[in-house]
Amino acid sequence: MAWLSALAGVDAWMVAMILAAAGFHAGALLAAGAVLFRLAFPDLPDPARRAASRTGAIAAWVAIALVLVQWPLQAGYLGGGNVSAAFDPAMLGMVFDGAQGTRLVLAVSGLLLVQAILLDVRRLPGVGYGLSLGGVLLVMLAFVQVGHTAGEPRVLLGGLLILHLLAAAFWIASLWPLYRLAGQPAADPAAARILERFGRVALLVVGLLVLAGAVLAVLLAGGVTPLFTTAWGQFLLAKVLLVALLLLLAALNKWRLVPAFSRGETTAPRRLRRSIAVEGVLVAAVLGMTAILTGITSPNG
């Protein structure tokens, strides 16, 4: 199996790089998604709104720390996987000099700007959202600086990846505030209204996520066969399986648990919260699989 051979070549240094990448992806998407979630649901009750913003800000700082940790990790990897290369100014300079450096600068500036959503903008309405949306754009651009989506046709590949990431960010960032909302007593009208509206928005978001991801995968692999024969394709299929499980849970929430919540069934809040928590675990697995996929394999086979 191609995926097993790919894993056989992984050393401790690469494991550290994969973990840092997964953490950075999680943090950056949570931070960007918090802005999108707040924009999509301006009428969130106070606790859920604060939860979304606070989580976004914490995630942004975690992502900033991890993207800075990735820099010496990359330099060390290029030098053969050792600490001396990790802090070798020439190696660090070489990494910063290229596409990885551009990615770093875009990510850090974007993640700093994203936090403008925390500003109380009563005196300057719209400024906080404007700045944080600018931050989301910079974070998205950071993601398309490195890797196969930086190749030609760049606008198409980069555009598809950004669409895929925006949808993923929105979904990931919605989990915590929705978990908080689901903790309200069943049939709470404000919570039920938002949970139902989320179900409708999520249909569109998930459609975009899956469509952009599928087209991107086929374009990068050059067909459907490599998805089964290369390590990259096999890891991607594992990711697709995890996403399919996530979709099942999302469907269960939309068509069974949220209606039960709205009807005031007493066990609904607990069941809905449990389902959202499992979604969170699956999202972590998807991000881990993505870091492996992009870190140790390539669509070129």
Added chain:
Amino acid sequence: MTMITRNTLLSGLAALLLAFATPLLAHEGEMGQVPDDGSTVEGTPEEIGIHFDGAMRITQFDVVGPQGRVSLEGGPGNDPTEEYHVRPAGSMEAGDYEVRWRGLARDGHMMSGSFRFTVED
């Protein structure tokens, strides 16, 4: 959405997928090795190297054999190059050798690879 609009969209999507149904190579690929991967050479090879279909910054290039790491000379350093060749600093003993390399592609991708050859007396 009408059936006609939906069919038009699906046809457009199918055409798009077909148009790009070849692998899109964003970064440089390894094109060949000297000596060839899996080959046997008589005596110390004059040069050891790899070539790529685009400029690559090689950041690590180690040749490991029965006596451990082989001393090399004449390397082009870290500058971007399509041809990376080095010479063994001394004679190489008979045995199996493995070359391990790492490099930074133009698109920021960190790449690595290895190949093997055998030296006979």
